[in-house]
Amino acid sequence: MVTAAGDLPPVGELRLAIGGSRVLTDPDAMEGYRRDQTPSVEPGLPACVVLAESTADVSATLGWAQRHRVPVVPRGGGSSLAGGAAATDGCVILSLGRMNAIREVDPGNEIAVAEAGVFNADLDRAAAGHGLMYAPDPSSYEISTIGGNLATNAGGLRCVKYGVTRDAVLGLEVVLAGGRVLRTGRRTAKGVTGYDLTSLFVGSEGTLGVITSATLRLRQRPVSYPATMAAGFASFGAGAEAVTAILAARIRPSLLELMDSATLRAIDEWKSTGFGDEVRALLIAQDDTPAADQVVQAMRDVCAGSGAVLADVSESEAESRQLLDLRRLSYPAIERLGVPMVEDVCVPRTRLPEMIQRIEQAGERHGVFIATVAHAGDGNLHPVFVYDRGLPEVPAAVWSAADEVFRAALELGGTLTGEHGIGMIKRRWLAEELGEDSLAVHHAIKDALDPAGIMNPGKVL
Amino acid sequence: MVTAAGDLPPVGELRLAIGGSRVLTDPDAMEGYRRDQTPSVEPGLPACVVLAESTADVSATLGWAQRHRVPVVPRGGGSSLAGGAAATDGCVILSLGRMNAIREVDPGNEIAVAEAGVFNADLDRAAAGHGLMYAPDPSSYEISTIGGNLATNAGGLRCVKYGVTRDAVLGLEVVLAGGRVLRTGRRTAKGVTGYDLTSLFVGSEGTLGVITSATLRLRQRPVSYPATMAAGFASFGAGAEAVTAILAARIRPSLLELMDSATLRAIDEWKSTGFGDEVRALLIAQDDTPAADQVVQAMRDVCAGSGAVLADVSESEAESRQLLDLRRLSYPAIERLGVPMVEDVCVPRTRLPEMIQRIEQAGERHGVFIATVAHAGDGNLHPVFVYDRGLPEVPAAVWSAADEVFRAALELGGTLTGEHGIGMIKRRWLAEELGEDSLAVHHAIKDALDPAGIMNPGKVL
Numbered sequence: 001m002v003t004a005a006g007d008l009p010p011v012g013e014l015r016l017a018i019g020g021s022r023v024l025t026d027p028d029a030m031e032g033y034r035r036d037q038t039p040s041v042e043p044g045l046p047a048c049v050v051l052a053e054s055t056a057d058v059s060a061t062l063g064w065a066q067r068h069r070v071p072v073v074p075r076g077g078g079s080s081l082a083g084g085a086a087a088t089d090g091c092v093i094l095s096l097g098r099m100n101a102i103r104e105v106d107p108g109n110e111i112a113v114a115e116a117g118v119f120n121a122d123l124d125r126a127a128a129g130h131g132l133m134y135a136p137d138p139s140s141y142e143i144s145t146i147g148g149n150l151a152t153n154a155g156g157l158r159c160v161k162y163g164v165t166r167d168a169v170l171g172l173e174v175v176l177a178g179g180r181v182l183r184t185g186r187r188t189a190k191g192v193t194g195y196d197l198t199s200l201f202v203g204s205e206g207t208l209g210v211i212t213s214a215t216l217r218l219r220q221r222p223v224s225y226p227a228t229m230a231a232g233f234a235s236f237g238a239g240a241e242a243v244t245a246i247l248a249a250r251i252r253p254s255l256l257e258l259m260d261s262a263t264l265r266a267i268d269e270w271k272s273t274g275f276g277d278e279v280r281a282l283l284i285a286q287d288d289t290p291a292a293d294q295v296v297q298a299m300r301d302v303c304a305g306s307g308a309v310l311a312d313v314s315e316s317e318a319e320s321r322q323l324l325d326l327r328r329l330s331y332p333a334i335e336r337l338g339v340p341m342v343e344d345v346c347v348p349r350t351r352l353p354e355m356i357q358r359i360e361q362a363g364e365r366h367g368v369f370i371a372t373v374a375h376a377g378d379g380n381l382h383p384v385f386v387y388d389r390g391l392p393e394v395p396a397a398v399w400s401a402a403d404e405v406f407r408a409a410l411e412l413g414g415t416l417t418g419e420h421g422i423g424m425i426k427r428r429w430l431a432e433e434l435g436e437d438s439l440a441v442h443h444a445i446k447d448a449l450d451p452a453g454i455m456n457p458g459k460v461l
Numbered sequence: 462m463v464t465a466a467g468d469l470p471p472v473g474e475l476r477l478a479i480g481g482s483r484v485l486t487d488p489d490a491m492e493g494y495r496r497d498q499t500p501s502v503e504p505g506l507p508a509c510v511v512l513a514e515s516t517a518d519v520s521a522t523l524g525w526a527q528r529h530r531v532p533v534v535p536r537g538g539g540s541s542l543a544g545g546a547a548a549t550d551g552c553v554i555l556s557l558g559r560m561n562a563i564r565e566v567d568p569g570n571e572i573a574v575a576e577a578g579v580f581n582a583d584l585d586r587a588a589a590g591h592g593l594m595y596a597p598d599p600s601s602y603e604i605s606t607i608g609g610n611l612a613t614n615a616g617g618l619r620c621v622k623y624g625v626t627r628d629a630v631l632g633l634e635v636v637l638a639g640g641r642v643l644r645t646g647r648r649t650a651k652g653v654t655g656y657d658l659t660s661l662f663v664g665s666e667g668t669l670g671v672i673t674s675a676t677l678r679l680r681q682r683p684v685s686y687p688a689t690m691a692a693g694f695a696s697f698g699a700g701a702e703a704v705t706a707i708l709a710a711r712i713r714p715s716l717l718e719l720m721d722s723a724t725l726r727a728i729d730e731w732k733s734t735g736f737g738d739e740v741r742a743l744l745i746a747q748d749d750t751p752a753a754d755q756v757v758q759a760m761r762d763v764c765a766g767s768g769a770v771l772a773d774v775s776e777s778e779a780e781s782r783q784l785l786d787l788r789r790l791s792y793p794a795i796e797r798l799g800v801p802m803v804e805d806v807c808v809p810r811t812r813l814p815e816m817i818q819r820i821e822q823a824g825e826r827h828g829v830f831i832a833t834v835a836h837a838g839d840g841n842l843h844p845v846f847v848y849d850r851g852l853p854e855v856p857a858a859v860w861s862a863a864d865e866v867f868r869a870a871l872e873l874g875g876t877l878t879g880e881h882g883i884g885m886i887k888r889r890w891l892a893e894e895l896g897e898d899s900l901a902v903h904h905a906i907k908d909a910l911d912p913a914g915i916m917n918p919g920k921v922l
Contacts, residue, residue, distance in 0.1 A: 108705060108811040109840075153653040164651055166660075167628065182898050188807040189839040190625055191876035192614045192664045193883060193894050194903055194921065199627075199660030203653045220711045244569060250681045346649040350569040378650040379570075415652035422654060433654050437643050441910070442655055448905040460655065 009068045009090070011048045017060040024049040033095060034087035036080040039339050040394040041424055044089035046073070053098045055173060055181060055212045061094055062210065063179030071457050072177075074206040076116060076148030079140045081342050082423025084152060084205050088458055094210060096147050102126050103213065110218045111170060111187060116147025116211050120154075123216070132218040135162035138419065139331070150211050153203035155419030157327075160377030161254040161288075162219065164419065166202045171215040174201050176208075177450040187215055200445070205421050206456035208449045226254055227292035228320040231303035231311040232279035236260050236372075237353030239281035242306035243376045244350060246285065246299050253299065255286035256377035257327045260356060263371040266333040267326065278309050283376070284327045286320070327373070334371045334384050341385040341394065343402060345409035346418030349379040358408035359383045366401040380418035407432070422460045430460070470529045470551070472509045478521040485510040494556055495548035497541040500800050501855040502885055505550035507534070514559045516634060516642060516673045522555055523671065524640030532918045533638075535667040537577060537609030540601045542803050543884025545613060545666050549919050555671060557608050563587050564674065571679045572631060572648060577608025577672050581615075584677070593679040596623035599880065600792070611672050614664035616880030618788075621838030622715045622749075623680065625880065627663045632676040635662050637669075638911040648676055661906070666882050667917035669910045687715055688753035689781040692764035692772040693740035697721050697833075698814030700742035703767035704837045705811060707746065707760050714760065716747035717838035718788050721817060724832040724845075727794040728787065739770050744837070745788045747781070788834070795832045795845050802846040802855065804863060806870035807879030810840040819869035820844045827862040841879035868893070883921045891921070 015023045024030050025048045035043045047070065052058045065072045071091040078085050087093055099115040102123060106112070107130040114123050120141040124134040137156035138144055144154065150172070155164045162168075171185025185191070185198040201208055233239040239258045246253065259267075261280040267273055275282070283303065287295035293313075300311045314320035334340050347355045356372060359381070363370040374381040383405055385398045406416055406429050416426050416433050431439055439461075446453075446461055476484045485491050486509045496504045508531065513519045526533045532552040539546050548554055560576040563584060567573070568591040575584050581602040585595040598617035599605055605615065611633070616625045623629075632646025635658075646652070646659035662669055694700040700719045707714065720728075722741040728734055736743070744764065748756035754774075761772045775781035795801050808816045817833060820842070824831040835842040844866055846859045867877055867890050877887050877894050892900055900922075907914075907922055 106809075106811075107709075109809040110708075111809075153657075155651050159651065163628075166657070167624075176898075176902070180898050180901075182902060183896065184899065186807075186876045187809050187874045188841075188876050188879070189810070190616050190620065190807050190836075190841050190879040192880060193877045193887075194891065194899065195669075195906060196614075196627070196657075196660040196664055197899065197902060199657040203657050208656075220708075220713070223711070247571075247681075248568075250684070252681070346647075346651050348567075348570040348572075348648050349650070350567075375651075380649075380651050413648045415647045415649050416654045418649070418651040419653060426654075430655065435644065437637075437641050438645065438655065438658065440641075441637070441643060441658060444909040445656060445906060448909040449902070 009047050009070045014048065014050070014061065014064045017064065018050055018057050022051040022053065033075060033093045036078045036083065036085040038081055038083040038086065038423070038425060040341055041083035041086045043086040044091065046087045046093045047090050049093040049095060051095050051098055055175065058094065058175045058210055058212050059179040059181055061092060062175050062177060065092055065454055066178040066452060069452055069454060071454050073456055074151070074210045076145030077119065077140070077143045079144040079148065080423055081344070082417070082420045083425050084421050084423035084459055086424060096145065096212070099212060105130055107132060109187065112216050112218055113213060114146050114216060115213045116145060118146045120144055120146060120149055127218045128221055131221050133221040134168065134216060135219050136165045136168050146214060147211050150202050150214055151205050152419065152421040155375065155380065157255045157257065157375065159375060160256045161252055166199055168217045169198055169202055169214055170217055172198050172201055172211055173213040174209040174211050177452065177455050182209065185215065203421070205423065205460050207446060207460050208455060222288035223290065225317040225320055226286035226288040227296040228314040228323040229285045229296040229299045229311065230323045230326065231283045231300065231308040232275060233281040233283065233308055234278060236281040236356040238307050239283045240352035240376060242283055242303045242308065245302050245306050247377065249298070249302050251295060251299060253285045253377065254288040255284065257284045258374045258376035259327065259330055260372040262369065263330050263334065263373055266337060266371055267329050270333045270336060271329060273326070282326065284323060286324065330373045334386060337369065338386040338388050341398060343383045343385060343405065344417050344420040345405060345414055346378065346380040347409055347412045347414030349377070351412040351414065352376060352379055355381060355408065355412055355414070359405055362401040362404035366397040368398050368401040370401065378418065379414070424459055427460065470508050470531045475509065475511070475522065475525045478525065479511055479518050483512040483514065494536060494554045497539045497544065497546040499542055499544040499547065499884070499886060501802055502544035502547045504547040505552065507548045507554045508551045510554040510556060512556050512559055516636065519555065519636045519671055519673050520640040520642055522553060523636050523638060526553055526915055527639040527913060530913055530915060532915050534917055535612070535671045537606030538580065538604050540605040540609065541884055542805070543878070543881045544886050545882050545884035545920055547885060557606065557673070560673060566591055568593060570648065573677050573679055574674060575607050575677060576674045577606060579607045581605055581607060581610055588679045589682055592682050594682040595629065595677060596680050597626045597629050607675060608672050611663050611675055612666050613880065613882040616836065616839070616841065618716045618718065618836065620836060621717045622713055627660055629678045630659055630663055630675055631678055633659050633662055633672055634674040635670040635672050638913065638916050643670065646676065664882070666884065666921050668907060668921050669916060683749035684751065686778040686781055687747035687749040688757040689775040689784040690746045690757040690760045690772065691784045691787065692744045692761065692769040693736060694742040694744065694769055695739060697742040697817040699768050700744045701813035701837060703744055703764045703769065706763050706767050708838065710759070710763050712756060712760060714746045714838065715749040716745065718745045719835045719837035720788065720791055721833040723830065724791050724795065724834055727798060727832055728790050731794045731797060732790060734787070743787065745785060747785065791834045795847060798830065799847040799849050802859060804844045804846060804866065805878050805881040806866060806875055807839065807841040808870055808873045808875030810838070812873040812875065813837060813840055816842060816869065816873055816875070820866055823862040823865035826865070827858040829858050829862040831862065839879065840875070885920055888921065
């Protein structure tokens with residue numbers, strides 16, 4: 001354990017600015033704020049935690065941090081799977097959780113203005129009151145915040161139809177290193193005045209500034225619950241080919257998820273699905289249009305034509321929810337087997353069959369259990385590396401298998417991360433994806449916006 | 462006229478690198494490259510024009526320009542309406558027109574890789590061969606290039622359904638100031654490795670680097686030609702309210718264009734539409750789904766319920782094209798009346814009625830004829846300021862009226878430019894939209910990527 005004693009920043013000055021009760025320094029009080037949901041990361045010890053309630057609080061904190069060269073770790077819901085919100089020693093944890101006002105819902109222009117600490121699902125529920133929806137829906141939507149979603153450009157299950165977080169953002173309020181408050185973007189559907197600073201901050205994982213609120217695009221909410229299709233295949237590759245066939249048939253489903261054999265076995269051992277051994281991949285698809293029943297039937301027909309060994313469509317909302325539950329059971333079922341390290345590679349969709357082979361080979365070679373769930377329509381795979389509970393750290397074999405998986409994704413024209421971010425855990429592979437020239441541009445931009453290098457240091461770059 | 466004589470850059474060195482026949486210095490040969498389609502801008506005199514045929518040519522040119530501090534003006538089709546491609550004195554015009562290869566169309570992953578000089582419409586035709594389309598369709602699609610579209614984040618008529626150019630870009634090849642070649646983004650549907658440099662270059666109007674090629678997202682092409690509805694209203698405001706009503710009815714048309722009274726009179730004087738005096742705004746809408754005929758009928762019903770004085774739907778492809786021709790006639794009809802200065806403001810959609818009033822008031826106050834066409838679903842208006850041919854420069858009254866219009870757009874929560882860019886002509890209003898903190902960030906990024914300040918100087922910032 002590292003201690004930051006000896007060079008403690010002057011927290012008293014910060015207390016004067018923010019109010020004493022919202023600057024925590026008691027180790028027990030800080031404990032709940034220093035780690036995120038990344039099992040492979042052991043967080044550092046923060047100097048203090050600020051519970052910000054306003055943009056002014058964030059500005060005061062960043063001014064103080066700049067003056068005293070204190071590292072700043074912004075924090076939303078703390079649900080990062082990449083170590084993005086993990087404390088570094090001697091940092092100030094800047095929690096945005098209390099900035100949870102939905103400042104505005106404007107149904108005529110289909111936009112909302114939400115503070116960073118609003119939970120994703122709460123924004124969607126507020127939109128629902130106006131017949132609208134907030135489309136990006138990471139699996140963590142009940143516990144992850146808009147600010148964190150923006151910082152990682154979060155994806156989700158509906159992305160295959162509606163796009164990722166960036167596609168839902170019109171403008172941001174960002175507090176820059178040193179405390180200046182920047183407004184980016186606009187309230188209009190289109191606009192090209194100046195550089196696209198909005199997109200620069202989206203996905204920058206807190207390393208360029210702290211997002212305090214956002215103007216977000218809403219969409220018309222589907223009238224009824226989506227209809228669902230489930231199709232079983234003899235292999236993940238066959239399921240992936242059905243995905244391509246569905247999209248080539250000009251169907252644009254609102255959800256298109258593919259689960260591998262290891263995932264299905266984990267669910268079956270827990271809940272006895274009764275699928276039988278010949279089902280080694282399961283494709284779950286939804287459609288949310290008024291013609292949903294016909295669309296899911298059309299998808300079933302495409303799957304049957306692509307060699308599905310079984311295929312079923314929902315006849316009611318209850319059945320639709322039941323079929324989707326098979327997908328929602330994946331992570332809890334895998335978690336029963338040990339510590340889950342949820343990874344996040346993305347390849348061009350047609351390379352899914354090769355990618356799953358490479359994942360299976362890596363697991364076999366290193367003796368690591370890997371279960372994979374994919375946002376298949378986007379080519380985004382979540383291989384979950386499972387290891388025994390009670391081990392002091394991630395076994396070397398897991399890192400070796402992960403290393404193979406990451407390199408395979410790059411070889412297949414893919415990327416290290418589809419929606420979780422680089423955080424702490426993928427920094428060592430960053431240069432391989434970006435290359436030297438891109439890294440140099442990254443550092444030039446980082447230096448321009450954070451010359452002291454105190455914004456979420458040790459993350460991304 | 463300004464002459465660059467006396468401090469001519471060493472073009473001979475550039476000729477050795479690029480090949481003599483592709484570096485023009487003859488004034489007559491250069492004449493066709495120094496101006497774009499912005500009537501209010503008198504371009505400068507370039508030192509030379511480079512006809513680049515490869516990324517290596519672009520790299521060599523930017524290396525030479527950096528060494529000798531020569532301003533670089535990148536050029537695609539030269540169709541800018543904001544002076545974005547206009548020469549500055551002593552610059553090198555870097556023409557990308559010969560880099561017009563479509564390097565790849567990948568139907569399985571629905572992507573294309575195109576060089577910067579490919580015309581927008583040519584890419585769409587190449588995609589059509591695979592049942593796909595390239596969705597962004599600026600009105601200039603036959604004469605504007607992918608590189609120029611990217612540099613201005615171009616919009617178009619289909620944006621209301623499919624989004625703008627940025628929404629269609631996955632990755633870029635960019636040559637940076639000094640000649641380094643940068644690759645941004647990826648070939649995958651999603652990804653969040655590092656900063657979103659792709660979006661930073663999109664819309665940067667050649668001030669941060671030169672885009673040489675792009676990996677672009679294609680979409681399934683609609684099976685048949687869209688069906689069309691035309692509805693006449695007693696006022697632009699009534700038409701704008703019908704737009705909101707259509708979208709609130711959960712219809713997402715593929716085109717939604719609104720023309721004002723001045724535009725309709727200009728068309729009528731030329732082509733005798735016979736609409737009559739009570740039609741003071743015309744809404745044209747299309748749908749490109751398999752249910753298009755029913756959708757346009759539904760839109761007609763919404764318009765009738767919103768007080769339309771006439772409403773018609775197409776019964777055949779020929780009729781559909783005829784109705785859309787009313788929209789396509791707008792600019793040529795207005796051009797018959799004088800020099801057209803096509804402007805480009807964007808407001809939140811519900812502010813369209815106020816914005817058109819402000820435009821009409823500005824025209825009346827300053828005695829300037831203004832005809833307005835709007836991509837109404839996006840709140841994007843093109844007020845066309847018309848002045849007499851043969852005048853030596855833009856009359857002061859036109860600038861006064863334009864100034865009022867720009868300020869009104871900002872007051873209504875809008876932006877100076879929806880899809881044309883800032884270029885040379887809107888720089889003086891830039892600070893009013895962005896504010897000081899944003900301008901400081903813009904300059905920090907510009908300085909980081911172009912420390913010598915030679916990339917398209919005098920544009921945007």
